[in-house]
Every structure is written in structure tokens, then in C-alpha cells.
Amino acid sequence: MKRWPFAGRRHELDDLVRLARDPTAQGVIIAGPAGVGKSRLAGEVLTRFHAAKVTTLRIRATKAASSIPNGALADLIPPQHPPHLVNTVRWAADELLAQARGRVAVLSVDDAHLLDSHSAEVIACLVRGGQARLVATLRTGEPAPDPVTLLWRDGHVRRYDTGPLSDDDVTAVLTAALGGQPDDATVRRLAEVTEGNALFLSEVVGAAIAAGSLSEIHGMWKLTGAPPLAPRLVDLIHERIGALSPELKDVLEYTALAEPIGARTLGALTGERAVLEAEERGLVRVRVEGRREIARLGHPLYGEVAREHLPELRRRRRHADLAAALEATGLRRREDPLRVTVWRLAGGLGAAPRPLLDASRLAWSAHDYPLAIRLGEAALDAGGGTAAAIQLATLLDYAQQPDRARSVLDATLEPGDEPSKARLVLARASNLAWGMDRLGDALDLLAVTEKELAEPSGRRRLAVQRLGLTASAARTGDALRLGTELLAHDLEPAQRAQVLNSRALALCYAGRTTEATALVREALGAAATWRDELPALVSPLHSTWSMCGYFSGDLAVMDEAIASMRSALAGQRGWSRGEGSLALARGNAATLRGQLGTALLVLHAPANHETALTVGGCMAAYAAAQALRGEADAARDTLRAAVERNRATWTAFMRWVALTRVWIAAAAGESSRAVELALAAAADCRESGLAAFEAVALHDAVRLGAPVTVAARLAELAAAHDGPRVRLAARHAAALAESDADGLLAVAEGFDALGLRLHAAEAAAQAAGLLRRSRGERAARAAATEAWSLAGACQGPDTPALRELAAPDLTERELQVAQLTAAGRSHRQIAMELGIAMRTAMNHRNQAYWKLGVNSPAELAKALNRFRRPAGGTDGPRPISPPPNARPGQAAPGSRRPGPAAEPGGDGR
Structure with missing residues (x-):
């Protein structure tokens, strides 16, 4: 892609400009990892210096010139110093100063860690002597020449450490680069895969646009597939990784296939020394979680590249090795059976229906729908019978694929035992109601089957399902009555949680949001007892909780529900009702x-x-x-x-x-x-x-x-x-x-x-x-x-x-005076700051008071302060007219063009 416009990092830029101009120091060194955008930040800082008073001398340090004396200064000073000259540092410094032609010299040094020692000393000499100011970038984790290091350690310049782009910065950068707004899911995905690395972001976006997986859809940019790996991006990753020994390659590949993986398990497969070296080089990160040392990739894109270029046979062998290594530990942790089953399948080792079904349920509990469905299909293919069919159909329904679920159910033979029959009817009723919009048929099926079953436990299962559908149909009276009846029984944990959710939903619709919220909290408080059996219940419970805040007008309740839902669905993969409920609540x-x-x-x-x-x-x-x-x-x-x-x-x-x-x-x-x-x-x-x-x-x-x-x-x-x-x-x-x-x-x-x-x-x-x-x-x-x-x-x-509202028509000068008045400045201070007469300042203030209908600086501040930009934007009130948040071409409130309003949408379940 072409060079991107600068966007985001506004507060960082303001801080850097302040440090660069700080009279108590001679400049700033911007430090950070490779690719985070240090050079762009430095360039923006340099543009803030007054061009008429400053000469910027650009110095580009490179690895190739790092062993050549004055290699970084080769374009700025003569190739040879005078013969018999002793102090070559002073000579080079004077030659640089001559380039400034009497103005303030600002030395712009990119990649200062690559400076040759002589160039570094020349630059340090000028900065220490106050003869030049410095704006430099430095890569963290790399050794820098002593003269450069001493500049910030001794206080001659300020060091400013910057990191990856925040999600807000990613949004700003993408909006500026694409010329349009990216949607929330696209921002989150690109921020995740690049970890806010500006260089990687640029390459991923360029490759995605070229591949057609990032495009404008209904006015917003949307990523519609996995970000592709363009050759240039792969080259950048290989450049970052460097040459790898066979042992390091093993570490990278095993981690790419298995992360997070125990560091000891990884060491058993590759050797302890290789894991230590990989961590030192940043290929993997090892963190202590609980009592375990867990290894993850140093960057998500390392895994993308490693998996993309892994030959199929070696991939299968790697998965088989991982399965064997984990089985040797005794599968002590809750997630171990799932992981070993997945690796056995990927390694071509196969698995029996029961382990596949158990693994599928564990994946569902982790809200990983694609994996849960894949394992469910494998269980059915392996001869899992009715149990596998019911589980797969249920998963497909919750993953919003009702047609596929219907096909599985239609091919399932009627079971002979009552428990299996009840579970099959539950799956069919859910598919009828949610997937085929046939609520009446679903309720009839449940009612007829309920009468046919002899076991009370089976009948209660179906009654709980009837309650859920009745509450979702917004039949509050019937739902509250049936819920009261069911709560009188000794219910299993999952059944009780379902009843509490249905009753809470009915209470919420009836306006009894306090009672509803209490029931939701009760059900979620007992989630450990039912989550594995019915993990999808997490979503409707949170949805009801959020709606309670919506209808009551308590945004704190909504925020709490949304935060809890985010946490509960943190591992969500693939589209499901859960993802939809979270987006809807937000x-x-x-x-x-x-x-x-x-x-x-x-x-x-x-x-x-x-x-x-x-x-x-x-x-x-x-x-x-x-x-x-x-x-x-x-x-x-x-x-x-x-x-x-x-x-x-x-x-x-x-x-x-x-x-x-x-x-x-x-x-x-x-x-x-x-x-x-x-x-x-x-x-x-x-x-x-x-x-x-x-x-x-x-x-x-x-x-x-x-x-x-x-x-x-x-x-x-x-x-x-x-x-x-x-x-x-x-x-x-x-x-x-x-x-x-x-x-x-x-x-x-x-x-x-x-x-x-x-x-x-x-x-x-x-x-x-x-x-x-x-x-x-x-x-x-x-x-x-x-x-x-x-x-x-x-x-x-x-x-x-x-629409009858007109924006106050303050002039630019009236706005300036109003802002300063709101900030507490006196007439004299305003006059001095703006270079106008004190009486003129008073007149402008009075005009602002009259136009805004206020009478004091406090009232003025209240009116203006709502227009301060959120974090990441520039400080200060927004312009008065047109309205601050107007879209390009949008009329101000008070314009007469047709246009309108809407009450927020709600629960679409």
C-alpha cells in the first residue's frame, strides 16, 4: 500500500512534542519494538518545529554502515577529514553545524541503535554542548552505542518508550488509510492478529484488500475472512525471526500448532535449551500461570507463517508427537482430553466416539463452535449414533446453522429408550422454533411427547423447554406461572438455571427488572454446576441481564452485564447466538x-x-x-x-x-x-x-x-x-x-x-x-x-x-474567547494570549454569553466541555457549527431536511 496518513497516538504525539521542545533538555529519543511506528512519530514531531528557525539534518543509521566510522554521516560531511587532524569528532560536529546555516540544528536520527561509534559520539557531542537538538528513534532489545545511551541516562535528552497501537489507534489509522470507517469486528480482528504493530498492520491490510477479503460493505470496511499472508509480510516475519536452527524451528512449529503449551511439555519435545533460546530471541513468550509455565508465540503472525509453510506430513507427525507427549502426563487438566483428541485426529491417529463426544462438549463449553462441530461430526462418522446426532444438531442450531441441524435430525433413527427420546425431541423442538419459525409445532411436539413419557425427569426436561419457548415468545403470564410450578420441584442444576433464566426474561419484559436481575445473578453464580452441560445458557442469561439495565435506564447494570458476557465468551470462535447477543447488548x-x-x-x-x-x-x-x-x-x-x-x-x-x-x-x-x-x-x-x-x-x-x-x-x-x-x-x-x-x-x-x-x-x-x-x-x-x-x-x-434546534453561531474569535473564559482565564490574560485589546476580549465574551444564553464561566464550561474529544483525540472543545459529531454533509440539528429517530433495537432471540 502507499504510505499511510498519520493517525491516532494524539496524546503520545503531544507528549513527544513537549519533550522535544523542553528547555531543560536537548530533545527526545523515541524507543520501542520494531514496527510500532517510531519513525512516523518522529517525523510528526519534526513537523512541529518552526521551519523558518530550524534546519533538520536527517541521519539514517543502517546495519551495513554500522562498522564504518562516520558511516551514518556520510551524506552530510566531507568524505575525508583534513590531514594530520587530531580531533575528528570536533571536525565532524563543526561540519554538521555548518549545514544548519546559523539556524537551530535538529538532528533527526532513525535507528540510533545502529549508529557507528564515531557518528554516535559526534551526535552526542553536539547535543551535550547544547549546539543541536535531537529527535531520534531506538529499537528496544537491541544494544545501542554508549554515547547514545548516556544521553538519556545523564539527562541531556528525554527517553520516551512507545508501544503497539491501541484498539482506538488502530481504528483511527484504518479510517485514515482506507478513507472510511472499519466496523468493530474488523478492528478487533486486525488488532489481534497484528498486536498493534503498525508495520504488520499496513502489510496485512494491503494483502487483504488485494485478496478481496477486506472491502467496503454497506458503508463500512469489513474483513470477511482470515487475513492473507502476502509474500512481503512473510518476508518481514522471516526477517524478524531470523535464521533458525533445526531445534528452534521445532520450538516454533510445536508452539504454533499447540499454543498455549506447557513449557515443560515443549521442552520434552524439543529440548530445554532450545526453549530457553527461543524465549531469549522472542520467538516464544513464557508466562507463569498458576503453578505452570505456559509458552505462547512471540507474535500471532509467527504462528500464521509457521503453519502456512508446514508440510502436511510434518504437520501430522507434529500433532502425533503432541498427543503422545500430553497422554504421557496422564491428562490431569480439564482441557487435556479435548487437546489430545484434536491432536490425535490431526495426526491421523483417530479416536473412538465417546472421547470425540466428550471433546466436542468441552469445545462447546469453551464457546469454540467450529471445533465443537468438527468433533461432533467426527463422533457421528465414527459410529456415535443417536447421542452424536443429537449433540451435533444442537451445536449446529446454537451456531445459527438450523438447516444443517435439520438434516442431521431427519437422518436420525428414533431411539428406544426414554432419555434418548426426550433429548431427541428437545433438539427437534428447538430446531422447529428457532430454525424454522414454527413455534406452534414445537410446543405441540413437546406437549404430546411430555404425555407419552413415563419418567418424571424426562417430562420435566420437556416442560423446561416449553417454559423457555414461552418466555422467549413474550408470553409473560404463562411463563411466570409455569416457572413457579417448575421451581417447586427438585431440579437438576442445568434445569434450574434454565428456569431461572426464563423467569427472569418474563419478569424483565413485565418491568420487574430488579427481581429479574437477582435471578440472573443467582443462575450465573451457580454456573460451575451447569456450564459443561449447557454452555450456551451463558448468553441468554447475560442478554436478559443487559435488557434489565436497558429498560430500567441503569447503564451501570448494562455495562456490568456486557463486561461479564465479554469475559464469559472470551474464547468465542465462529458465529453463534452468543456473539450476536454480545453485539446486540453493546x-x-x-x-x-x-x-x-x-x-x-x-x-x-x-x-x-x-x-x-x-x-x-x-x-x-x-x-x-x-x-x-x-x-x-x-x-x-x-x-x-x-x-x-x-x-x-x-x-x-x-x-x-x-x-x-x-x-x-x-x-x-x-x-x-x-x-x-x-x-x-x-x-x-x-x-x-x-x-x-x-x-x-x-x-x-x-x-x-x-x-x-x-x-x-x-x-x-x-x-x-x-x-x-x-x-x-x-x-x-x-x-x-x-x-x-x-x-x-x-x-x-x-x-x-x-x-x-x-x-x-x-x-x-x-x-x-x-x-x-x-x-x-x-x-x-x-x-x-x-x-x-x-x-x-x-x-x-x-x-x-x-430539528427545530439551531447551533449557536459563534464566530471563531468568540469561540476562542469562550474556551479561555471557561478555562478560568481573566480578561487581561485572554487579551494577552490572543493579542487583542482587553475591551475586545470583554465584548467577545459578552457576545458568547448572549448567543449561548449563559451568565457565568461555569455555565459556559458546562456547555462547551461536553464537546471534548474522547481519549485519543485532540484536546479542547469541538467547533461550534456545524455540530461536533456531524457526519460529512450532515445538517445541523435545526435543519429542515427530512430525517428522524429510532428507539434502540433489542432482544432478537
Whole structure:
């Protein structure tokens, strides 16, 4: 790829510029591993020096010139020093200074660790004497010449250690390089495979674009396969690794196939000395975990290259060796049977059905769906019979491959024993409901079979499944009644956890989120007793937990649930309901905060998944975020696709669809129809006992400006529904119905305190409209500024309430004065800093006060500080107009173009 634009690392760059200009030192040395972007950082630092006062002398140290005196300075000084000259260091230093032509000399040294000793001493002489400043890069882990080392040790220059790119930096770099936004999954995958190494990132991205596996899909860049290994990338890896002895090659290959692997097991296969040398050279990393020493590759790409170039016969032999070595240890650890079974298969040694089934279940417990399915298929092929078929079909269903699951089930013979019959019926019912959208058939199958079974344990299994489907269908009354009946029995741990989850889901939909959260916590607290039997239950439990925070308006609960789900699904591989639930929870939390761009990034990959058949929930949430940003047509198309692709329309998913349609109508300028849709959705939810959904729908009508018909019902719900969100919604309806502007501003403050900034902005905007009509422009300006400030802290919102809002038209100078005033500067200080008269500074401040409707520096700071960029961006308030988070070409809140809003999508299970 062509040279990438510089992006990310803003705080690091600011720190480096400050150190480079520090009058108490003579410059900075940027140290870090190879490929992290030290040279680009140094180049950006150099651009900050004033060109009229500085001469930059670029010195490139190389390995080839490191043994030649003055080799690094060859392009800057004469080839020969005068005859009989004794002090060649001083001569070379004077020659360098002559190049500066009387200006400040800045020595730019790349790869200072490769400097020859004479060049190093010349540079150090100039820096120590204060005759030149230094901006240099240095590779960590490599010996550097003593003169260079002493420069920072003796305090003549500052040393700044930099590391790999953070995920935020990777996002910024990719956005700048690709000319468009990458989705969240793509950022995470590229950050993982490159470990934030800027050089590797550039090569991987270039190869992926060339191979067509990284492309723009529906407005965002998406990685649709494993990052390819281009020849140049392989060369870079080999250059980093260096020449390998046969023993080191053994270490690298065994680790690439087996990581994480015990260091002692690796030593038994390759020799202890080889492992120690490999660690010293950075080929592997050894960490102590518990009482074990665990070896992993020094970089993920080392494994990619090693596996790519491993001949098939040697690969098989390596796997067989690994299996034998692990079997010799007695398979003492929980994961050992899984690992040895996988290695035996890969080594061509085969395995019996029972070990394959056990290994498949262990892989499922680790949320590794591709491996679990592969082992399940091997167990079926090895003669595993009905047990293998049931397990494989179950895995395929949870991995969102219901058609394949159906094929396995159709080929399975009816078992003769009751336990097997019950398990087969459970698999078929799940496939009917989730994979074929046939809830009625699934419930009928369960009910008929339940009557046929003689064993109470089998009947309870089927009753637990009926409860799960009933709760997912949002039949709260039936689900709560059946759950109470089942909890009266002595249930197995996995069955009890399922019942608790179903009951919690029903309670959540009914608005009883506190009780629901308690049940989820109880079930997850006992996860050790049921996780191996039903690992997929981890996902719906967390999903319910997150929705409790969503409906109650408690973002801390959502964040806790999401963090816990991330941890529980840390080993997730392959698409599954779990991955979809995590993305959905994250997207809903971002949307509720008004972080609409973040929501789209998080939801883009699942919403555009190529093969998953039940991604409707994520797609509906994506449509909601689009609508909130004013993309009415796109939101309508996305929602239509969501309904078409979702294979479980009998779930609460259709309630989310109804809520999103409200805002799509508003986005299309159909305000009256939007209100009608909101009221219809609320009536349907009330009839079904779904108080949580009803409250959201009723509040949507308030946000659309129709509070009168819903205020009384919202007040009723506020008395029974858990959480502050519905109580604020009721206050919002009452204040708007009574034209109480002060009440609306108090509601805005309440929503802001919860973190629901978009709701807060809308309430403040409605207050501004009332004040403009009742108290005049001055009072309205203060409320409008509050609304504008809150909306600007979101990411590109465009809802009906905000369309009447105009961004304050501060001039550039007024903005500067406002920022300095908010920072606590006096008129005199502002005048001196900006080079203007003190009276002019006062006038600009007064104009800013008037336009923003504020009266003090504290109020000014509150309005402006919401626009500070997040970590990784530049400091200081964003521009006043257009709005800070607007997309290119997007109109400010207050523009008259059509565009709208949407309530976040929710559980699509």
C-alpha cells in the first residue's frame, strides 16, 4: 500500500512534542519494538518545529554502515577529514553545524541503535554542548552505542518508550488509510492478529484488500475472512525471526500448532535449551500461570507463517508427537482430553466416539463452535449414533446453522429408550422454533411427547423447554406461572438455571427488572454446576441481564452485564447466538447513550453477516441507529431485511420491530403516523403484559410531541415499573403536556445524569421551543444551548425534537474567547494570549454569553466541555457549527431536511 496518513497516538504525539521542545533538555529519543511506528512519530514531531528557525539534518543509521566510522554521516560531511587532524569528532560536529546555516540544528536520527561509534559520539557531542537538538528513534532489545545511551541516562535528552497501537489507534489509522470507517469486528480482528504493530498492520491490510477479503460493505470496511499472508509480510516475519536452527524451528512449529503449551511439555519435545533460546530471541513468550509455565508465540503472525509453510506430513507427525507427549502426563487438566483428541485426529491417529463426544462438549463449553462441530461430526462418522446426532444438531442450531441441524435430525433413527427420546425431541423442538419459525409445532411436539413419557425427569426436561419457548415468545403470564410450578420441584442444576433464566426474561419484559436481575445473578453464580452441560445458557442469561439495565435506564447494570458476557465468551470462535447477543447488548447500550456511530460500528458485522440465518435482532438495532441519525430509507431497508432473515419472528423481536417502525415513520416526515404507530405498539404491549415495552412506546409518543394521551398511563407504569427511566418518562410527559419548560429542563438534567444524553437533548429542545413562545429569545437561548450541547455529545443525532434546534453561531474569535473564559482565564490574560485589546476580549465574551444564553464561566464550561474529544483525540472543545459529531454533509440539528429517530433495537432471540 502507499504510505499511510498519520493517525491516532494524539496524546503520545503531544507528549513527544513537549519533550522535544523542553528547555531543560536537548530533545527526545523515541524507543520501542520494531514496527510500532517510531519513525512516523518522529517525523510528526519534526513537523512541529518552526521551519523558518530550524534546519533538520536527517541521519539514517543502517546495519551495513554500522562498522564504518562516520558511516551514518556520510551524506552530510566531507568524505575525508583534513590531514594530520587530531580531533575528528570536533571536525565532524563543526561540519554538521555548518549545514544548519546559523539556524537551530535538529538532528533527526532513525535507528540510533545502529549508529557507528564515531557518528554516535559526534551526535552526542553536539547535543551535550547544547549546539543541536535531537529527535531520534531506538529499537528496544537491541544494544545501542554508549554515547547514545548516556544521553538519556545523564539527562541531556528525554527517553520516551512507545508501544503497539491501541484498539482506538488502530481504528483511527484504518479510517485514515482506507478513507472510511472499519466496523468493530474488523478492528478487533486486525488488532489481534497484528498486536498493534503498525508495520504488520499496513502489510496485512494491503494483502487483504488485494485478496478481496477486506472491502467496503454497506458503508463500512469489513474483513470477511482470515487475513492473507502476502509474500512481503512473510518476508518481514522471516526477517524478524531470523535464521533458525533445526531445534528452534521445532520450538516454533510445536508452539504454533499447540499454543498455549506447557513449557515443560515443549521442552520434552524439543529440548530445554532450545526453549530457553527461543524465549531469549522472542520467538516464544513464557508466562507463569498458576503453578505452570505456559509458552505462547512471540507474535500471532509467527504462528500464521509457521503453519502456512508446514508440510502436511510434518504437520501430522507434529500433532502425533503432541498427543503422545500430553497422554504421557496422564491428562490431569480439564482441557487435556479435548487437546489430545484434536491432536490425535490431526495426526491421523483417530479416536473412538465417546472421547470425540466428550471433546466436542468441552469445545462447546469453551464457546469454540467450529471445533465443537468438527468433533461432533467426527463422533457421528465414527459410529456415535443417536447421542452424536443429537449433540451435533444442537451445536449446529446454537451456531445459527438450523438447516444443517435439520438434516442431521431427519437422518436420525428414533431411539428406544426414554432419555434418548426426550433429548431427541428437545433438539427437534428447538430446531422447529428457532430454525424454522414454527413455534406452534414445537410446543405441540413437546406437549404430546411430555404425555407419552413415563419418567418424571424426562417430562420435566420437556416442560423446561416449553417454559423457555414461552418466555422467549413474550408470553409473560404463562411463563411466570409455569416457572413457579417448575421451581417447586427438585431440579437438576442445568434445569434450574434454565428456569431461572426464563423467569427472569418474563419478569424483565413485565418491568420487574430488579427481581429479574437477582435471578440472573443467582443462575450465573451457580454456573460451575451447569456450564459443561449447557454452555450456551451463558448468553441468554447475560442478554436478559443487559435488557434489565436497558429498560430500567441503569447503564451501570448494562455495562456490568456486557463486561461479564465479554469475559464469559472470551474464547468465542465462529458465529453463534452468543456473539450476536454480545453485539446486540453493546449496540443497545451505545444507542441508549446517544453514541450512534459507535452503535453502528459494533452492530455492522453481525447485521451484515454472510451466513448466519438469525441475525434479525442485530439488524433491527442497526436500523434503529440509522433512523436516529436521519437515514430513513436505509433504516427502512435494513429493517425489512431483518424481518426477512430472522427465523424466529414469534419472539419479542417483533416488538422491537414495531418500536423501530415508529421512528422510521418519523424519519420519513410522517409525524402523525409515527405517533399512531407508537400508541398501537403500546396498546399491544399492554394487552400482552409487556410493561417494559409499553413504557418505551409511550415515551416515544412523548418524544414525538404527543404527551397528552399517554401521560396518565406513564404515571401508572412509573408506580409499578422498576428503575428511573420510566419515572423520568412520566415526568417528561407531564411537563410537556402542561407546557412546563422548567419541568422539561429538570427532566433533561435527570436523563443526562443517567447517561441518556439523546433523551436529555430532546427534552431540553422541547423546553427551548416553549420558552421561545412564552419568555422570549434570551430564556430560549439558554435551553437551546443546553439541548445543542447535549445533542453534540451524541454522535450525529437527527430526531424530530432536535430539528427545530439551531447551533449557536459563534464566530471563531468568540469561540476562542469562550474556551479561555471557561478555562478560568481573566480578561487581561485572554487579551494577552490572543493579542487583542482587553475591551475586545470583554465584548467577545459578552457576545458568547448572549448567543449561548449563559451568565457565568461555569455555565459556559458546562456547555462547551461536553464537546471534548474522547481519549485519543485532540484536546479542547469541538467547533461550534456545524455540530461536533456531524457526519460529512450532515445538517445541523435545526435543519429542515427530512430525517428522524429510532428507539434502540433489542432482544432478537
